[in-house]
Amino acid sequence: MFEAQYEEWLKAQFASSSSERKRRLEEERHAEDLFLKNVWWPAVGQFEHLHGEYEASDYKDGQRFLDYAYIREPYKLCIEIDGYGPHCRDADRRQFADSLMRQNHLILDGWIVIRFSYDDVKSKPRQCQQFIQQLFGKLYSLKPDTDLTLEQKEILRYMKLLRKPATPKDISLLLDVSTKYARKLLIEMVEQRHLQPAKVTDHRVRAYRLHIITSISN
Structure with a gap:
């Protein structure tokens, strides 16, 4: 079930992508794909409203790509999957400061920013699933x-x-x-x-x- 729905979702993502976004989607996205399989699908059971490598305005008047964007009125959720190496150990002070400022500006633009570590996605998927479920329960009211x-x-x-x-x-x-x-x-x-x-x-x-x-x- 997951594999079939994932393939359909990915085809739709390609069809609506710019060339740069398509290139990013075609690259190996091990951590991001593992998040879908281990966390998103067990917690949500569908891909509606979810966008991979979503293109958003950058605070430097450029563009940046979010790992995932879940856009469902009235909220916009940015979901990032962070590996320890590229985000912490290998970042210099300038990159570290820039990363924080980018997140701040996403929040100013109305995004709710959620970050998961790759280690938790891999080793503690149930904990991540529960967070998604609790967040959805808080943000979206029950349909009458x-x-x-x-x-x-x-x-x-x-x-x-x-x-x-x-x-x-x-x-x-x-x-x-x-x-x-x-x-x-x-x-x-x-x-x-x-x-x-x-x-x-x-x-x-x-x-x-x-x-x-x-x-x-x-």
Whole structure:
């Protein structure tokens, strides 16, 4: 599931890129790709609103490229993955000061700046995932459930109590409906961003869990 979605996302990034951004995306981005696989995908489960090597205005009237930008109203998030060598050990005083001033100006321009060390992305991915989840829970409010049917509201209530993925069979037993109809309700709730796939085998979703924003906000 991750690999297929990642390839689709990357194609879309290339299609909307300037030549310099495309060149950067084509370079080896080991730390950045590891962040997507270890942290972003397990925490968020999708790539919507996420942009790699995003081009932003520089405080010196030039351009700089952010490792990732997550742009979803009303916020702009800059996400940087920092290796110890290029960002600390190998930086001289001028580079160090310039890096801090660049970050300050991003904040002035309305960006929320988030930094992860490569070591944490590699060795402590769950800690990084939890930070992303907590941040999203703080920034983005829960979508109102007024678009849900009574059956879907019951599914939502059940899954908040269950606190683990549910299968269409679980929901069919809960509502006393066919498994096919239960799956239809669950798919609609994914489209409404109340749920997201939790287990996928043979390109078929076998279980669903609360969408990250729904689960955190309740």
